[in-house]
Amino acid sequence: MKAMVLKEFTKPLVLTEVKEPTYGPREVLLKVKAAGVCGTDLKIRDGLVPTKELPLIPGHEVAGVVAAIGNEVESFREGDEVLVSFYIPCQQCRNCLCGRQTICEQLKGRIGFEFDGGFAEYVAVPEACLIPKPKELSFQQAAVIPDALGTCYHALVRRAQVKKGDCIVVLGGGGGLGLHAIQIAKGLGAVVIGVDITEDKLRLMQTYGADFVIDGEQDPFWSKTVSAYTHGLKADHVVNFITHQPSIDEGLKALRKGGNLVLVAYSKEFKFDALWGHLNEIDLLSTRAATKEEIGACLKLVTEQKVQPVLDKVIKLEELNEGLQLIKDGKLKGRLVVDIE
Numbered sequence: 001m002k003a004m005v006l007k008e009f010t011k012p013l014v015l016t017e018v019k020e021p022t023y024g025p026r027e028v029l030l031k032v033k034a035a036g037v038c039g040t041d042l043k044i045r046d047g048l049v050p051t052k053e054l055p056l057i058p059g060h061e062v063a064g065v066v067a068a069i070g071n072e073v074e075s076f077r078e079g080d081e082v083l084v085s086f087y088i089p090c091q092q093c094r095n096c097l098c099g100r101q102t103i104c105e106q107l108k109g110r111i112g113f114e115f116d117g118g119f120a121e122y123v124a125v126p127e128a129c130l131i132p133k134p135k136e137l138s139f140q141q142a143a144v145i146p147d148a149l150g151t152c153y154h155a156l157v158r159r160a161q162v163k164k165g166d167c168i169v170v171l172g173g174g175g176g177l178g179l180h181a182i183q184i185a186k187g188l189g190a191v192v193i194g195v196d197i198t199e200d201k202l203r204l205m206q207t208y209g210a211d212f213v214i215d216g217e218q219d220p221f222w223s224k225t226v227s228a229y230t231h232g233l234k235a236d237h238v239v240n241f242i243t244h245q246p247s248i249d250e251g252l253k254a255l256r257k258g259g260n261l262v263l264v265a266y267s268k269e270f271k272f273d274a275l276w277g278h279l280n281e282i283d284l285l286s287t288r289a290a291t292k293e294e295i296g297a298c299l300k301l302v303t304e305q306k307v308q309p310v311l312d313k314v315i316k317l318e319e320l321n322e323g324l325q326l327i328k329d330g331k332l333k334g335r336l337v338v339d340i341e
C-alpha cells in the first residue's frame, strides 16, 4: 500500500510502498478515506513530541471503512463506516475509571504516534477505538471531529467547565481549532470574544458566532478592550490556541480575578507570571486531546447541526509535505484534510 512515511525527524515525509498492516484478534483493518492534518503532525515530524522509533506513518485523525476484522471483533463488520478515537487507554487505572482516558497511567499508545497512523491506504485500529460514522456525514467532515472538535470540547466542557453566561476569550479563534471552539462556546451559552489577526480571520470568527472580535496586531493591549466590552467584569476564561508569548501575557490580564487560562496550544517555552496568578488566583489549566466519549458528544453536536466542521483545504496523500508547510505558515482558515482513495 501507499503511505507517507517519516523516516528522519525534521525531514519531509516520503511517499513509500509499504506492507499492509497486520491486525490482532481485537483489531480491524481500516481502509482510510480521509485523515486530518494538524499542528501536532509538525511537532511529530520535527521530533518535538514522544513517538515510537522511526520509521513512523503519522496521521491520528482518521475516518474510513472497515476492510477486515480480527476474529474476536464483536461490534463491527466489513463495510462499516467509522471514525477513530486515537488514544488507546488501559480502561483500568484511576484516571480511566473516572473518564480521563487521555491521561491514562498505562496508556498503550496513540494511533499516529506510538502506532502507525492514517497517512496511508490502510491502518490497524483496536475495535475499542472505533466510533460509527453517520451516513449523512462525509469522511472528510468525520476526520475533523476527533481532534479539531474533540480537543476544543474537552478543553471547554471538561477542563474549563464553561457555563451559560460566562465570557470566554478564544485566542487564535480564526484557526482550525479556534473556529470550532467558538461554535462550541456559543452552544454552551457563553459570550465569545475572538482574538486573531487579519481581516479574513476576524470575519470568519464572526461567521462562526463570535459576539465580538479583536485584531491582536492592531490592538496589542487588547485586554483593555476586553475589559471595556465587559463593562469592567473581564473574561471568565481565556482559551489559548497560539504559541505567542505576548498574547498569552495579554490573555492573563484579560481574565477576571478567579478566572482560568486554558492552554490548548503548548510549548516548553511558555512562561506564566506566577505573581499575577497568585494575586488574582488564576487557574492555569492544561488540557490533552479528547476521550472517546467526548468525541461521541462532538459527533452528536455535528449531526444535530449545532457545530459545523470547518474544512479549508483537501489535499492528496502525496501533497502532505506542502500541507504541513501551509500549517507552519499559518495560512489555513479551517482544517486541512487528506483525501485517500
Ligand SMILES: [Zn+2]
Pocket: 037, 038, 039, 040, 041, 060, 061, 147, 148
Ligand atoms: Zn491532531
Ligand SMILES: [Zn+2]
Pocket: 089, 090, 091, 092, 093, 094, 095, 096, 097, 101, 103, 104, 105, 106, 107
Ligand atoms: Zn488507564
